[in-house]
Every structure is written in C-alpha cells, then in structure tokens.
Amino acid sequence: MSNEPIISLSHVTKRIGRTTIIDDLTFDVPQGEIFGFLGPNGAGKTTTIRMIVGLMSITKGQIVIKGKNIKTEFEQAIRHVGAIVESPEMYxxxxGYQNLVHYARMVPGVTKERIDEVVSLVKLENRIHDKVKKYSLGMRQRLGVAQALLHRPSLLILDEPTNGLDPAGIRELRDYLRHLTRTEGISVVVSSHLLSEMELMCDRVAILQQGKLIEVMPVQSFTRREDQIQTYHIQAQAPEQALLTIRQMEGVQDVKLVEDGLFEVTTERERIPDILAGLMKNNIRIYGVQMVSQSLEERFLEITGGRQIG
Incomplete structure (x- = not known):
C-alpha cells in the first residue's frame, strides 16, 4: 500500500463576500483509510466536500487528488473520485441495473463485467433487476455507492450517507465501507452527525468548527487518553470492604458502587496497579478491570464546547 496521500488539502480557504466559510484547512488522507468529518452546524463539512468534488470554487490554497490539482487539472483529478453528495439520485x-448501465455510458471503459462486479460488491445481486421505486432507502444508498464505484475511483466521498437509514442499514453500510477499503484499497471521506457510527466506521476523524480545523486524530486516540484522569470499572468481591479500601487510597478522585461487586473508579492510569495491590492485600478477590473509554461524542463536546452537531 502506497504511503502517498490519495488526497491532500493545503491551506484551503473559502470566502463568500467578507465571510470566511473555510479557514486555512490542511490535511491528508492516505490510501485505504476511512476519514471522517465532524462538526457543529455550519462548521464547513459540506462546503469542504463541495470544493473537493469541484462543485464550489476554492478562494485560496489547493486540493490535490492522486497528484492532480483540482483547480488546474480538474478532469485528471476528478476521474479518481466517486461521490455521493447528499442523496443519490436515481431514475x-x-x-437498478438499467440505472448503472445508463451511468456507465457516460464513462469510457466501464464494461458489463465491471457493472456485475460492483453489483456484487454492494450485495444487490438479488434485487438489481427490480425497479428502483421498490428499493428501500438502504438499497438506494448501496446502488448510489455502486454507481460511484463504476469507474474504479481511488477516493470515495460520502456526505451524510447514513441519513434515513435504519440501524441494520447503517451497520450494513459501515461493514461494506470497511470491506471496500480492505479489498479495493479505496480511501473514503465521510461526513456524518452520527457520532457513534463515526466512532465505529472511521480510522481518523477531523473536528471542524467555524470553518477551522480543530484537530485530526485517530478515533482511538480521541477516546483513549491514557495520560490523563480516566474512569475504570473494577469487579471485586466484598463490595463494602472494597469500597472502603479504594476510598482510602492515594490518587483516587472518585469511587462509587455501580452494581453489586462492580466499582467505578476515577483516577490516573498509573494508580491502577496500586489500587489492585491494595485490594489483594486486604484479601479482596478481583475478577476484572476495564477502562471506560470516553466516547467520541463526549470528546467532541469537550473540544467544541458543547455546540450542536449537524
């Protein structure tokens, strides 16, 4: 797998009149990664996507896709991109098959074999010859992804792809995107307001606020900050004795009994071995320890000051 980024944004700025919509945005997306956009309403997620696919001009900076500048080499750059901005439009x-044939005629080199291949990829073989009006929303989303993949793009861009999907449809799309990055080596850029799904779907996420890039980090780094105060669940016997023992230990900020034998302890990571040793010294048996990761939603609200997500 190449280390060269599939897409690179460098100091990208978008102004409308005197208003700055996007302010000095810089990041790279390597091959085979699912990269997520998160941000409050008006943060600039869709604007950024529109600039990437050429639906909106760039005021300053550059976007390079597979080494081609979207401003100066638009046709060469955009041929590497498949995109669904908002909802996929179908006849x-x-x-479903007739729709794919229709779109295939617009792109040189898309064969019948390729159409069959993308139908198989999105698992629509059993329904591909049904009229699209009979499709569920999830099936239409999958057909839209199939259409976007017809020309073998290196980059797939999905703007709010889980909108309107039921939990089964969301999981199906998530699993499919994971499969796609593994088997096809495609990079995916996805925006969503469903934080729990982004946490499960993405390798990295970018936090946008008022057009500025606040932070880009791996999802696990967002939710697991091991150098700071964290919450842990400790399963132990003798609840009353264990509670008293933990409360007396140095460095414990908070401890409470969640249910019989399960304690929630807030402390530094480095204090956990001492806590366990103290319990064992008092002949209290320990059955399990687990760090309670901060969710992506909690981390997001912490960074953005609790602004609404959308």
Whole structure:
C-alpha cells in the first residue's frame, strides 16, 4: 500500500463576500483509510466536500487528488473520485441495473463485467433487476455507492450517507465501507452527525468548527487518553470492604458502587496497579478491570464546547 496521500488539502480557504466559510484547512488522507468529518452546524463539512468534488470554487490554497490539482487539472483529478453528495439520485422507473448501465455510458471503459462486479460488491445481486421505486432507502444508498464505484475511483466521498437509514442499514453500510477499503484499497471521506457510527466506521476523524480545523486524530486516540484522569470499572468481591479500601487510597478522585461487586473508579492510569495491590492485600478477590473509554461524542463536546452537531 502506497504511503502517498490519495488526497491532500493545503491551506484551503473559502470566502463568500467578507465571510470566511473555510479557514486555512490542511490535511491528508492516505490510501485505504476511512476519514471522517465532524462538526457543529455550519462548521464547513459540506462546503469542504463541495470544493473537493469541484462543485464550489476554492478562494485560496489547493486540493490535490492522486497528484492532480483540482483547480488546474480538474478532469485528471476528478476521474479518481466517486461521490455521493447528499442523496443519490436515481431514475425510479428504471431497474437498478438499467440505472448503472445508463451511468456507465457516460464513462469510457466501464464494461458489463465491471457493472456485475460492483453489483456484487454492494450485495444487490438479488434485487438489481427490480425497479428502483421498490428499493428501500438502504438499497438506494448501496446502488448510489455502486454507481460511484463504476469507474474504479481511488477516493470515495460520502456526505451524510447514513441519513434515513435504519440501524441494520447503517451497520450494513459501515461493514461494506470497511470491506471496500480492505479489498479495493479505496480511501473514503465521510461526513456524518452520527457520532457513534463515526466512532465505529472511521480510522481518523477531523473536528471542524467555524470553518477551522480543530484537530485530526485517530478515533482511538480521541477516546483513549491514557495520560490523563480516566474512569475504570473494577469487579471485586466484598463490595463494602472494597469500597472502603479504594476510598482510602492515594490518587483516587472518585469511587462509587455501580452494581453489586462492580466499582467505578476515577483516577490516573498509573494508580491502577496500586489500587489492585491494595485490594489483594486486604484479601479482596478481583475478577476484572476495564477502562471506560470516553466516547467520541463526549470528546467532541469537550473540544467544541458543547455546540450542536449537524
């Protein structure tokens, strides 16, 4: 797998009149990564996506896709991109297959074999010859992804792809995108307001606020900050004795009994071995210890000051 980024944004700025919508945005997305955009309403997620696919001009900076500048080499750059911005538009009176054939005619080199291949990839073989008007929303999303993949892009861009999907459809899309990055080596850029899904779906996430990039980090680094105060669950016997023992220990900020035998302890990571040793010294048996990771939503609200997500 190449170390060269599939897409690179460098100091990208978008102004409309005197208002700065996007302010000096810089990041790279390597091959085979699912990269997520998160931010409050008006943060600039969709604007950024529109600039990447050429639907909106760039005021300053540059976007490079597979070594081609979107400003000066648009046709060469955009041929590496497949995108669904908002909802996929289909001809509902045609079958799914007929829709794909129609779009394939617009792109040189898309064969019948390739159409069959993407149908198989998105697992629509059993329904591809049904009219699109009979499709569920999840099936239409999968057909939209199939359409975006017809020309073998290196970069797939999805703006709010889980909108309107039920939990099963969301999981299906998430699993499919993971499969796609592993088997096809495609990079995916996805925006969403469903933080729990982004946490499960993405390798890294970018936090945007008022057009500025606040932070880009791996999802695990967002939710597991081991150098700071963290919460742990400790399963032990003799609840009353264990509670008293933990309360008397140095460095414990808070401890409470969540349920019989399960304690929630807030402390530094380095204090956990001492806590366990103290319990064992008092002949209290320990059955398990687990760090309670801060969720992506909690981390997001912490960074953005609790602003609404959208």
């Amino acid at each position: 509902k009176y045609l079958s």
